[in-house]
Amino acid sequence: METLVSTEWLAGHLADPDLVIADASYHLTPRDAAAEFAAAHIPGAVFLNLKALADPDHPAPMMLPRPDAFAAAMGALGIGEGRRVVLYDDSDIRTAARAWWMLRTMGFADVAILDGGLAKWRAEARPTEAGDHRPCPATFTPRPAIDAVRDKAAMLANVTSGAEQVVDARGAPRFSGAEADPRPGVAAGHIPGALNLPYGRMFQADGTWKSPDAIRAEFDAAGIDLDRPIVASCGSGITASVLLFGLDRIGQGGALYDGSWSEWGIDPETPKEVTA
Structure with a gap:
């Protein structure tokens, strides 16, 4: 899998059993990323909550969390051994890249970004679904790249x-x-x-x-x-x-x-x- 995938590619791989699609939207404005995900997201996607993926003990915002905390969060989303991940967002600040960097920094290599994000997916009249998707948990072994x-x-x-x-x-x-x-x-x-x-x-x-x-x-x-x-x-x-x-x-x-x-x-x- 390339590190940047097209909407056409993703549409053809939605049913791949090893593929995890994750919405990594985060906003600096009052927009509610979780509520927007619940209202409409790419079929089968999970919500990767960047706001919660931060070190709570550091005074600066959005700091990389401890490896064990990150691993637990990823595993609960079905991200881990034997899985591939495609990230997307609907954010003005392109937050899928942050999720990509975090995964790569924690040693997870098979991760890509959806080119154009949710906006392009919708512009092409591709399907979305509402609600919450419950993934099959996975084992995520962190290998931090210091x-x-x-x-x-x-x-x-x-x-x-x-x-x-x-x-x-x-x-x-x-x-x-x-x-x-x-x-x-x-x-x-x-x-x-x-x-x-x-x-x-x-x-x-x-x-x-x-x-x-x-x-x-x-x-x-x-x-x-x-x-x-x-x-x-x-x-x-x-x-x-x-x-x-x-x-x-x-x-x-x-x-x-x-x-x-x-x-x-x-x-x-x-x-x-x-x-x-």
Whole structure:
């Protein structure tokens, strides 16, 4: 299975017994992802609740949970040994990429994203169903890839060393500091030396992913050297995952600063750069 699958491909594989389809929608607006899933979702899909898949003991939002907690949640959804997973979302911030990154970081490789998500599925008048699907539980064995995640200490050291390029997926106004951060107490600006590549640049006008060549051109245009290590950052670790999926599409890798600006910007001791 490719890492990006079409609606046509998924429609032809809905009945595959080893395939788990998961709605990974999450919203920063008042939209209720769980209620929307219950009202209409791709047949047979389960709801992967990203809001609940976070470390409750960390002050920053959306931090990667402990491996055992993540494994329990995935197993209950039927995600585990001998299964393949296709993720989709109906979110403006493309949250299927976050779920993809989490699964890959926890050692689950056979996972793909549905190109165009639920919006494209519906636009093509493909079937949906309501209610809740009860999956057959699976055994998920976590194999965390520690080198896929950066913490604040590593990012502070990198400000001095410059060993890794920091690529910020937020929009240009928030990155530059021209626009205030929406979170109370979080400063404006970005990590010193970071480059800006808004996550929306990974997509075509119809919401599908750009071609690998076009993705590569976006990284080049942002001044990112694809021959050097990359760490992606954003507001809370969600849209940075979009850039990491984009890198994967062009055969490249990268790490994620999971705390991102919600952790960095609220700390009065971290250096900040404003270019507005």
